[in-house]
Amino acid sequence: MLELLEQQRIPIWSHERKNNDPIVFGGGAVLTANPEPFAPFLDVVLMGDGEEVLPKFIEIIQETKNEEKYFRLKELAKIPGIYIPSFYKPIYNSDGQLLSIKTIENDIPKSVSKQTWNGNLTHSQVITPDAVWPNIHMVEVVRSCPEMCRFCLASYLTLPFRYPSVTNELIPAIEKGLKVTKRLGLLGASVTQHPEFPDLIQWLNEDCLQEIRLSISSVRASTVNPELTKVLKKHGSKSITIALESGSERLRNVINKKLSTEEIFTAAKNAKEGGLKHLKLYGMVGIPTESEEDVEETADLLLKIKQKTPGLRLTLGVSTFIPKAQTPFQWNGVQTDAQKRLKILNKRLKPKGIELRAESYRLSLIQALISRSDRRLARVIALLRGTENSLGEWKKAYKTISEEENTSLTTLKSTLAPLPRWEEVIHENWQAEKVLPWTHLQGPVDESLLIKHQKRSIT
Numbered sequence: 510m511l512e513l514l515e516q517q518r519i520p521i522w523s524h525e526r527k528n529n530d531p532i533v534f535g536g537g538a539v540l541t542a543n544p545e546p547f548a549p550f551l552d553v554v555l556m557g558d559g560e561e562v563l564p565k566f567i568e569i570i571q572e573t574k575n576e577e578k579y580f581r582l583k584e585l586a587k588i589p590g591i592y593i594p595s596f597y598k599p600i601y602n603s604d605g606q607l608l609s610i611k612t613i614e615n616d617i618p619k620s621v622s623k624q625t626w627n628g629n630l631t632h633s634q635v636i637t638p639d640a641v642w643p644n645i646h647m648v649e650v651v652r653s654c655p656e657m658c659r660f661c662l663a664s665y666l667t668l669p670f671r672y673p674s675v676t677n678e679l680i681p682a683i684e685k686g687l688k689v690t691k692r693l694g695l696l697g698a699s700v701t702q703h704p705e706f707p708d709l710i711q712w713l714n715e716d717c718l719q720e721i722r723l724s725i726s727s728v729r730a731s732t733v734n735p736e737l738t739k740v741l742k743k744h745g746s747k748s749i750t751i752a753l754e755s756g757s758e759r760l761r762n763v764i765n766k767k768l769s770t771e772e773i774f775t776a777a778k779n780a781k782e783g784g785l786k787h788l789k790l791y792g793m794v795g796i797p798t799e800s801e802e803d804v805e806e807t808a809d810l811l812l813k814i815k816q817k818t819p820g821l822r823l824t825l826g827v828s829t830f831i832p833k834a835q836t837p838f839q840w841n842g843v844q845t846d847a848q849k850r851l852k853i854l855n856k857r858l859k860p861k862g863i864e865l866r867a868e869s870y871r872l873s874l875i876q877a878l879i880s881r882s883d884r885r886l887a888r889v890i891a892l893l894r895g896t897e898n899s900l901g902e903w904k905k906a907y908k909t910i911s912e913e914e915n916t917s918l919t920t921l922k923s924t925l926a927p928l929p930r931w932e933e934v935i936h937e938n939w940q941a942e943k944v945l946p947w948t949h950l951q952g953p954v955d956e957s958l959l960i961k962h963q964k965r966s967i968t
């Protein structure tokens with residue numbers, strides 16, 4: 510983003526952009542959960558569903574096009590879901606602990622709430638071979654997920670769960686795209702959660718639709734039934750993806766994954782019997798309270814699936830748990846043992862012919878830093894321009910900015926706050942009383958409820 514701004518000769522810092530510069534705005538899941546690391550670069554953040562916030566944003570931008578930047582931002586700040594970072598000032602103590610976030614003027618809203626769209630869900634408007642997914646007609650089947658696994662941003666940040674009627678909305682939306690392509694993608698955090706999903710599968714099973722190539726995102730293991738796998742096979746799919754997170758039933762309870770070991774075996778059996786060749790599973794290491802035994806249980810489970818469904822190719826994609834803002838696990842740090850646990854899985858599964866795709870632990874640490882930092886991280890991000898963005902470069906930039914601040918602090922103690930310790934942001938568990946960098950931003954679930962969900966999981 511910063512490089513794009515520089516290429517256009519637009520100042521990267523919001524406070525350096527004047528009346529004649531464009532208003533730079535952002536939105537989407539990352540910025541809605543915690544925009545603070547990017548706050549000093551952005552004039553405006555749109556929080557929540559674009560369908561809801563964008564039309565009002567565009568209207569004000571057009572109406573005020575001849576006004577000064579400050580006036581335009583003041584007008585935008587009146588719209589629910591529009592966050593103007595420069596109108597909020599973090600207050601720190603001398604140790605750099607965040608004490609509160611205050612508005613710079615009394616008529617600015619004390620908090621900004623994420624907005625929710627309750628109209629029709631979306632589908633591809635342009636189908637082209639030049640798209641990231643070429644020639645696919647994408648149709649959104651559900652938005653959010655009602656399962657509320659406690660680490661899951663895709664669920665907690667986007668609640669409530671919404672879905673269109675299969676007959677009145679989904680099928681007409683699909684038919685529109687099928688006039689120009691034979692490739693169909695069903696989108697959503699967990700598409701099989703749609704209460705009428707069996708009806709959609711039945712419709713897709715009709716002979717006149719035989720030529721369609723169908724792709725779906727990951728599905729809940731308990732919904733992988735013979736009808737689904739047969740329809741997927743009929744439409745050219747060779748694989749299906751389910752998320753188990755952990756082989757340990759205890760840990761699945763900790764994260765609120767309502768999934769039994771038996772259901773996982775049945776999903777594998779149905780995948781094989783339906784004619785699919787490949788089962789992809791998602792797992793995670795470093796889940797709060799996880800021990801080495803839990804990770805061994807994940808390996809045991811994969812080996813048992815292999816034994817029970819010979820011939821079915823298995824791939825385990827593993828990520829490291831990262832605390833996400835606006836979820837019950839936002840207070841839990843990244844476990845330093847996570848890297849070792851990825852190695853345990855590798856050692857046990859690879860020799861048995863189970864493919865392991867592990868997400869880089871080093872990249873996960875950068876994600877955790879961005880996930881839980883406040884706006885002091887912006888100077889580090891700015892310093893990283895032109896680098897490869899490796900963990901080593903992040904650490905170096907973090908150190909450089911920390912040292913610069915420590916020097917300037919001797920003369921400017923009252924106005925600058927030191928960067929928090931790297932370990933504190935990434936690895937440490939935070940107390941529920943800690944003032945969070947996103948304390949002034951309201952997601953769909955109240956903080957008190959998030960705390961309740963967190964306590965229920967860990968005790």
Ligand code: SF4
Nearest residue numbers: 654656657658661664
């Ligand atoms: S089932 Fe998947 S999408 Fe739904 S809450 Fe759990 S992890 Fe998130």
